[in-house]
Amino acid sequence: MTFGKALLKISRQGEHARIWEYSQAPLQWLGSPGEPPLYYLRNPNGGLLGGNRHRIAIELGAGAGLAIRTQGATRLHPGLIRQQAKVKLAPTSQLIWIPHPTIPGAGADFRQQVQIELDPSARLAYAEIWTAGRLAMGECWQFRRLSSSLRVWVAAGSPSASRQKKLWLQEHIDLRFPHQHVSTASVLGSHLCWGSLYLLGDWPEPTWPTVHVSGTESPHWLVKSPDPVCQGWILRQVGPQAEAIWQQFGQVVQQLAAAQRSSSQGW
Numbered sequence: 001m002t003f004g005k006a007l008l009k010i011s012r013q014g015e016h017a018r019i020w021e022y023s024q025a026p027l028q029w030l031g032s033p034g035e036p037p038l039y040y041l042r043n044p045n046g047g048l049l050g051g052n053r054h055r056i057a058i059e060l061g062a063g064a065g066l067a068i069r070t071q072g073a074t075r076l077h078p079g080l081i082r083q084q085a086k087v088k089l090a091p092t093s094q095l096i097w098i099p100h101p102t103i104p105g106a107g108a109d110f111r112q113q114v115q116i117e118l119d120p121s122a123r124l125a126y127a128e129i130w131t132a133g134r135l136a137m138g139e140c141w142q143f144r145r146l147s148s149s150l151r152v153w154v155a156a157g158s159p160s161a162s163r164q165k166k167l168w169l170q171e172h173i174d175l176r177f178p179h180q181h182v183s184t185a186s187v188l189g190s191h192l193c194w195g196s197l198y199l200l201g202d203w204p205e206p207t208w209p210t211v212h213v214s215g216t217e218s219p220h221w222l223v224k225s226p227d228p229v230c231q232g233w234i235l236r237q238v239g240p241q242a243e244a245i246w247q248q249f250g251q252v253v254q255q256l257a258a259a260q261r262s263s264s265q266g267w
Contacts, residue, residue, distance in 0.1 A: 002026060004054040006041055011061035027054060036065030036094065043074070048110070050079015057086045060093035060122075068097040073242070075134070076143065078107030085114045089122035094201075096257065098250050101129040101193070101242035104143035112148040117165060119155050120230045122201050123260070125253045129195035131242045132179075140192060141179040148173050152200065154230045168230055169198075191219070191238040195245040197252065200225075200232040204259045206252055208235065218244065 005024035010017055017037060023029045030040040041056070048054070060066055089095055104110055118124055128148065133139035152169040175182055188194065199206060208220060218239040225232035235252065237245050 001051040001053065002049070004043075004052060005056075006054075007057045008039065008066070009059045009061075010037065010064040010066055012063040017064060026052070027056070036067055036096075038067045038069065040069050040071060041099075042071050047075035047077055048081045048083070049077045050081060050109075052081045052083075054081075054083040056084070058095065058097075059088045060090060060095055062090040063092045064090070065094045066096070068095070068099075070099045073100045074102045076102065076104040076108035076110045078105065080109045081111070083110070083112045085112070087114075087116045087118075087124070087126075089116075089118035089124060089201075091119040091121045093119075094123040096125045096253055098125065098127045098197075098246065098253060099129070101131055101195070101246055103131050103134055103242070104146050105134050105137075106139045106142035108143040109145045110143070110147065111145070114148070114150045116150075116152045116200075117155070118152070118200060118230075120201065123203055124198065124200040125203070125256070126200075127195060127197045127246070127249045129242050129245050129249070130193065132192040135192060141182070142177070143175075144177050146173065146175045150198075152198075154227075156229060168227065169200075169232075171196075188238060191240060193240065193242040193245060194238045195236070195242070195249065197235040197237075197249045198232070199235070199253075199256070200230065202231060203233070203256050206233055206235065206256055208252065218248075 004027040006027040006029055007022040008029060009020045019037060021029045026043050026045045028042040030042055032038050132141050133143060150171045153165040154168040156164050156166050208222060218237060220237040223234045239245055
């Protein structure tokens with residue numbers, strides 16, 4: 001059994017960012033200076049192995065920014081894999097984290113928990129993209145289990161007072177072998193890849209350009225938060241290629257980040 005860790009904290013003092021990082025194999029941080037700082041979350045194993053238990057923790061102080069990228073798609077190997085990610089965003093901070101797709105191979109049992117706590121003035125762009133397996137290897141719906149829980153808490157009340165947290169968003173998927181009820185036409189149809197892009201906080205309203213894969217428009221949906229305290233949108237997309245969904249999400253976030261910088265002239 002392997003216990004991987006990737007911990008990262010960023011605070012901001014004037015025009016300077018202070019960064020504290022820690023990683024434990026097989027997870028690694030690879031960072032570069034910039035505005036905002038850019039960090040790659042790497043795994044030299046090329047995927048998650050049975051017996052892996054990973055913990056990821058990211059905390060941004062007031063006004064801090066961070067962009068996280070991955071080295072490529074994450075393959076889930078046979079066996080039980082557990083991963084926990086915790087994110088905490090202070091006022092006016094911004095995190096962009098659009099990981100490459102996750103590919104569960106035959107026999108994989110993946111159980112993930114993602115917990116996010118953010119101030120209403122913070123901005124978060126986070127994505128989850130999945131496939132039905134290693135499609136090129138004919139492994140459609142051969143994984144044992146794919147369980148992922150996402151919970152988002154928003155700080156409520158005056159910043160000067162003792163602030164309470166309210167559960168703003170909760171989503172959970174739990175797919176188990178055999179997967180006949182998921183692969184039917186009423187759920188995904190012929191599409192074997194799906195993804196969600198969560199845009200939480202003070203983002204400009206997203207625009208969704210028309211996407212064509214193999215000559216066919218890729219279906220997508222946009223849901224706007226009705227909450228007056230915390231703004232937000234959730235974008236869903238399905239299609240035949242997970243990489244195309246990942247590229248589309250990245251394009252949307254790049255446009256929003258550029259519009260945000262133009263309107264605010266920096267954070």
